[in-house]
Amino acid sequence: MRAPDGSPKARIGDVLLAVEDVSLAFGGVKAISGVSFDIRQGEIRAIIGPNGAGKTSMLNVINGFYHPQQGRITFKGRTRSRMRPYEAASGGIARTFQNVALFRGMSALDNIMAGRTLKMHVNFFWQVFRHGPAVREEVEHRRFVEEIIDFLKIQDIRRTPVGRLPYGLQKRVELGRALAMEPELLLLDEPMAGMNLEEKEDMSRFILDVNEYYGTTIALIEHDMGVVMDLSDRVVVLDHGIKIADGTPDEVKRNQAVIDAYLGVAH
Numbered sequence: 725m726r727a728p729d730g731s732p733k734a735r736i737g738d739v740l741l742a743v744e745d746v747s748l749a750f751g752g753v754k755a756i757s758g759v760s761f762d763i764r765q766g767e768i769r770a771i772i773g774p775n776g777a778g779k780t781s782m783l784n785v786i787n788g789f790y791h792p793q794q795g796r797i798t799f800k801g802r803t804r805s806r807m808r809p810y811e812a813a814s815g816g817i818a819r820t821f822q823n824v825a826l827f828r829g830m831s832a833l834d835n836i837m838a839g840r841t842l843k844m845h846v847n848f849f850w851q852v853f854r855h856g857p858a859v860r861e862e863v864e865h866r867r868f869v870e871e872i873i874d875f876l877k878i879q880d881i882r883r884t885p886v887g888r889l890p891y892g893l894q895k896r897v898e899l900g901r902a903l904a905m906e907p908e909l910l911l912l913d914e915p916m917a918g919m920n921l922e923e924k925e926d927m928s929r930f931i932l933d934v935n936e937y938y939g940t941t942i943a944l945i946e947h948d949m950g951v952v953m954d955l956s957d958r959v960v961v962l963d964h965g966i967k968i969a970d971g972t973p974d975e976v977k978r979n980q981a982v983i984d985a986y987l988g989v990a991h
């Protein structure tokens with residue numbers, strides 16, 4: 725994304741997360757082979773590629789669901805051969821899923837509140853008696869959650885069980901739950917999948933707003949090329965688990981290996 729004068733936005737800073745030479749296999753299936761790239765503070769970074777390219781596997785490596793057989797992940801200056809899910813979450817990495825993963829019987833408000841639990845410090849004793857520090861802390865968390873609800877413009881459905889909401893709104897609630905963790909890095913797995921045009925436009929706006937208003941760094945997987953090119957500062961392209969290109973949307977669009985991969989040319 726560019727500033728109105730065409731220069732890259734000053735909001736983009738140092739490397740927040742670096743993936744170095746990561747390989748991941750499931751039995752004989754090589755999902756990722758020797759992939760390296762970085763994500764800079766404040767940027768919107770897209771990971772794209774044809775079906776089975778290894779995109780979701782890469783997100784799962786970044787937030788610790790999968791442990792790579794080879795390579796390193798450096799997040800906020802700390803290098804690990806494997807990220808653990810709780811380290812990722814408590815260190816500031818939040819994530820949404822390709823298929824909405826919410827508590828369907830619970831309200832939008834309670835789902836977002838659930839994302840806040842990681843931030844709660846008061847011990848069980850105080851929580852049980854809903855007393856003193858527990859009440860104070862809950863009031864503060866509720867205020868933060870209400871701010872997210874206003875930000876995502878979902879005030880009128882805050883009490884509705886999410887299972888009854890249209891898909892686009894469920895995705896928005898899921899985004900709200902991730903934001904409740906106050907992540908430094910937000911991973912979005914196909915945030916527009918299954919959405920109509922209007923829902924896609926809304927979600928694009930919210931992703932840009934999250935990035936600008938909260939200053940959150942975002943890495944996203946998305947199949948809609950128009951969305952990817954509009955939203956992203958930089959794009960990394962995977963094909964059959966290998967990185968075939970990395971650059972600005974314009975650079976990637978013109979890259980012959982990318983064009984071939986999308987047209988299905990054998991290589």
Ligand SMILES: Nc1ncnc2c1ncn2[C@@H]1O[C@H](COP(=O)(O)OP(=O)(O)OP(=O)(O)O)[C@@H](O)[C@H]1O
Pocket residue numbers: 750753754755773774775776777778779780781782
């Ligand atoms: N849990 C798993 N067990 C076995 N193989 C897996 C597993 N997860 C992914 N794979 C394989 O790893 C490769 C990469 O899959 P991945 O889901 O990461 O690709 P993707 O780029 O996200 O694809 P899509 O766009 O279709 O979601 C594929 O060949 C897939 O079949």
